[in-house]
Amino acid sequence: MIQIAILGFGTVGTGVAKVVAENARQIERKLGEPLAVKSILVRHFKDGPFRQLMTDDFTKIEEDGDIRVVVEAIGGVEAAYDYTRRALGAGKHVVTANKQLVAEKGCELLALARKKNVSYLFEASVGGGIPILHPLTQCMAANRIDEVYGILNGTTNYILTRMVRAGASFADALAEAQEKGYAEADPTADVDGIDTGRKICILADLAFGRQVDPGQVPMAGIRNLSLRDVKIARRAGYRVKLLGRAVRTAGGGRSAYVAPHLIAEESPLAGVEDVFNAVVVRGNATGEVMFYGRGAGEKPTASACVADVMEVLQQSPRREEIGWSPESGGFTDPLDLPGRHYFRVEDSLTSAAAGFGQVEVLSEDGDTAFLTETMTGREALARCGELTVLAHIPVLA
Ligand code: HSE
Numbered sequence: 001m002i003q004i005a006i007l008g009f010g011t012v013g014t015g016v017a018k019v020v021a022e023n024a025r026q027i028e029r030k031l032g033e034p035l036a037v038k039s040i041l042v043r044h045f046k047d048g049p050f051r052q053l054m055t056d057d058f059t060k061i062e063e064d065g066d067i068r069v070v071v072e073a074i075g076g077v078e079a080a081y082d083y084t085r086r087a088l089g090a091g092k093h094v095v096t097a098n099k100q101l102v103a104e105k106g107c108e109l110l111a112l113a114r115k116k117n118v119s120y121l122f123e124a125s126v127g128g129g130i131p132i133l134h135p136l137t138q139c140m141a142a143n144r145i146d147e148v149y150g151i152l153n154g155t156t157n158y159i160l161t162r163m164v165r166a167g168a169s170f171a172d173a174l175a176e177a178q179e180k181g182y183a184e185a186d187p188t189a190d191v192d193g194i195d196t197g198r199k200i201c202i203l204a205d206l207a208f209g210r211q212v213d214p215g216q217v218p219m220a221g222i223r224n225l226s227l228r229d230v231k232i233a234r235r236a237g238y239r240v241k242l243l244g245r246a247v248r249t250a251g252g253g254r255s256a257y258v259a260p261h262l263i264a265e266e267s268p269l270a271g272v273e274d275v276f277n278a279v280v281v282r283g284n285a286t287g288e289v290m291f292y293g294r295g296a297g298e299k300p301t302a303s304a305c306v307a308d309v310m311e312v313l314q315q316s317p318r319r320e321e322i323g324w325s326p327e328s329g330g331f332t333d334p335l336d337l338p339g340r341h342y343f344r345v346e347d348s349l350t351s352a353a354a355g356f357g358q359v360e361v362l363s364e365d366g367d368t369a370f371l372t373e374t375m376t377g378r379e380a381l382a383r384c385g386e387l388t389v390l391a392h393i394p395v396l397a
Pocket of ligand 1: 125127152156182183190195296297
């Protein structure tokens with residue numbers, strides 16, 4: 001019998017306990033031994049089938065030599081960071097879905113795990129149930145990764161879909177996402193692009209092998225996105241989606257940011273709706289590879305966590321991570337990345353054309369909306385000059 005502990009019993013912790021119980025036969029067949037949850041760390045005891053496993057004392061887990069793997073499902077940084085360090089220090093493997101902790105402290109925790117000859121795995125931290133980190137670092141290991149981008153937040157994608165398709169208000173769509181267990185405890189992290197930002201940092205760290213600090217990465221969410229722009233874009237053959245994007249730049253640099261984008265409706269990303277996420281990885285040998293699936297929710301996220309648990313128990317030797325250097329220099333300001341830009345301005349098309357020259361007009365009927373030619377964001381903003389900009393959205397090439 002292999003025993004594990006779960007820290008935290010919210011959406012992810014509950015999902016892990018359920019998947020371990022419900023899929024016990026398949027898991028045992030693959031591991032060659034039964035897997036069982038021995039302890040669940042909680043702050044408040046809850047009635048139900050797992051009540052007898054609950055404790056509020058982390059020391060009992062830390063000192064329990066029978067517990068080989070700890071699933072950290074607390075979220076946030078403070079307690080989660082302390083318990084993860086103590087669990088790794090006690091020689092236990094740690095598995096997590098905690099993107100904030102991985103984005104901020106992942107490099108350090110991987111180094112600690114290496115020192116203690118155990119693993120720290122976090123497949124569920126990006127893309128929920130979609131396998132992405134393992135394919136990125138293992139299956140695509142022969143590539144130089146040049147770009148990673150995608151729809152990385154289920155809550156905002158759900159909100160955008162419900163607003164566009166069902167005419168739901170922002171508040172109602174957010175409440176539905178919260179009820180379904182997709183949203184963060186504080187949904188501003190979803191809505192303001194911070195959750196996507198943490199995930200794109202992790203993808204960039206692993207894709208480029210160097211630390212991208214969340215503080216370096218501009219993050220814009222969907223709070224200020226106007227339905228008017230969504231409709232203009234739609235009529236012109238584009239969808240608006242919140243993307244995280246990380247790009248390798250000249251001279252060994254890299255850049256990353258989060259922003260709503262216009263995406264041509266022929267692009268596979270344009271059809272990614274509801275809670276679904278999709279991540280595109282561009283390798284220099286593979287070209288673009290896309291990963292698609294449920295990016296949030298109890299069981300999909302638990303699926304990725306439990307698979308990591310099984311991996312740390314099976315692997316021999318331990319999975320050699322991923323070059324992830326703490327060096328964080330060489331970050332290019334995303335304003336210097338080239339691309340096309342959507343603008344809606346208060347002024348006439350003639351005034352807009354005076355600044356931009358050639359533009360593709362999307363609307364001049366009440367709204368002045370247009371797409372620029374390819375130029376950096378910095379140049380596009382400079383060319384706006386005296387124009388009153390109502391919306392500025394980059395276009396995915
Ligand atoms: N709040 C996150 C989302 C959960 O909506 O995608 C999964 O990370």
